Amino acid sequence: METTKSFETPEEAKLHFLDYWRIVRVRKAVVLAVFLLVTITTTLVTFILPPTFASTARISVQRDTTDVQGVNLGQGSGQSYSVYDFAFWIQTEFEKIQSKMILYPVITNLDLHIKWGEKYKEGALRMDTTFAMLKRKIDVTQSPRTSLIEIKAFSDDPNEAAAIANRIADVYRESRTNLWLEMSSRGLEALNAELASQTAVITNLQKEVYDMKELYGISDVDIQQGMSVATVEAGILQTLDRLRIETLKEYEKQNTTYNQLTNYTRVELKRSMLTVVSDNLLMSLLQQLSVEEGKLAQITNSLSLDHPDVKGIRGSIGVLNDQIDGKLDGMMRGLEANVNAKRAELNAVTLERERALTNDISKAVARSPYNQKSGNWKAVVARDKLKSRIIEEKVRQRSRKLRLCR
Numbered sequence: 001m002e003t004t005k006s007f008e009t010p011e012e013a014k015l016h017f018l019d020y021w022r023i024v025r026v027r028k029a030v031v032l033a034v035f036l037l038v039t040i041t042t043t044l045v046t047f048i049l050p051p052t053f054a055s056t057a058r059i060s061v062q063r064d065t066t067d068v069q070g071v072n073l074g075q076g077s078g079q080s081y082s083v084y085d086f087a088f089w090i091q092t093e094f095e096k097i098q099s100k101m102i103l104y105p106v107i108t109n110l111d112l113h114i115k116w117g118e119k120y121k122e123g124a125l126r127m128d129t130t131f132a133m134l135k136r137k138i139d140v141t142q143s144p145r146t147s148l149i150e151i152k153a154f155s156d157d158p159n160e161a162a163a164i165a166n167r168i169a170d171v172y173r174e175s176r177t178n179l180w181l182e183m184s185s186r187g188l189e190a191l192n193a194e195l196a197s198q199t200a201v202i203t204n205l206q207k208e209v210y211d212m213k214e215l216y217g218i219s220d221v222d223i224q225q226g227m228s229v230a231t232v233e234a235g236i237l238q239t240l241d242r243l244r245i246e247t248l249k250e251y252e253k254q255n256t257t258y259n260q261l262t263n264y265t266r267v268e269l270k271r272s273m274l275t276v277v278s279d280n281l282l283m284s285l286l287q288q289l290s291v292e293e294g295k296l297a298q299i300t301n302s303l304s305l306d307h308p309d310v311k312g313i314r315g316s317i318g319v320l321n322d323q324i325d326g327k328l329d330g331m332m333r334g335l336e337a338n339v340n341a342k343r344a345e346l347n348a349v350t351l352e353r354e355r356a357l358t359n360d361i362s363k364a365v366a367r368s369p370y371n372q373k374s375g376n377w378k379a380v381v382a383r384d385k386l387k388s389r390i391i392e393e394k395v396r397q398r399s400r401k402l403r404l405c406r
Helices: 010-026 028-048 083-097 100-110 112-119 127-136 158-216 232-262 266-276 280-299 308-374 378-405
Strands: 053-060 138-142 148-155
Touching: 010 028, 053 158, 083 100, 083 138, 083 148, 083 158, 100 112, 100 127, 100 158, 112 127, 127 138, 138 158, 148 158, 232 266, 232 308, 266 280, 266 308, 280 308
Parallel strands: none
Antiparallel strands: 053 148, 138 148
């Protein structure tokens, strides 16, 4: 089934407008009468109604936190709220402001039940009646994109409107402050009870520590907070450990040097000994030997080996070699003695360290109960934090009370 579409031409739209205008022209008397009636009525109502004044009081509010924040020994504490939570909370505060808890004191303080009774010539009004009238004369809203609450009061008297708005803000502020002080007082009571408990724990802990000190014969030593007692045995063991490491390094160095020198030939030993041990006599003998060998090499170019001068130089070289060999042998025996002495020292230090380790372990086992008690500083830390928190909360209470008195 085909559908047809109809399109209106501009001429047809113009005809429709002309039809409407024709109707208006025909009914112009009626239209004019209605317009004049509405205008006159609005003007009369505006002049007849009494003037109404509005006054606005703005207060900054913050969401309630815990009465007294606890003592945090580890992780950070804090609360975060979503936008929806804040919207529900701010609406709750609106209802509180318009509740009897806030408006009744405002009525009493400003004598609204008497003033309005006289105004309407009905005598003193009942509190519930005055409350209903006052609730209709106020409007509580939130300032856009802020945490400010706007309290608007309406009245035919501008001074009365201002007094109502300001007084509602004052009573609301006082109620929140009093509520915070009440919650803070309860929190302080809990903190004081916890402080008394921690103090009792510390007192018992100190008594046990003193008894154990007397039992195990432990002397007073300076210790850092949170650390176990530093014993004399532990200090001796550390010293012996350092001495053993130093002795072992020196022994390894001397032993390696001695073993390497024993594998050298006599010629290599002559060349290397002075780099290991500084000896002036050996240096002098090697210098004399070098001079004599130089003379021998020079004189043999012109003289035979049987010549007396050649024989004399060769004899001097032989004597020098014997003296150098004797010196080298003595120095090697000295190095060997040093290695043996260092080995004996290392063995002695190692044995003494083992004894110190055994003694330290036995002392540590005997003193472990004392160390555990004296090292238990968590109770002391908790008590100190409780004291600081109580002082901080008292200062906050004092500052709140001073602001309230102003």
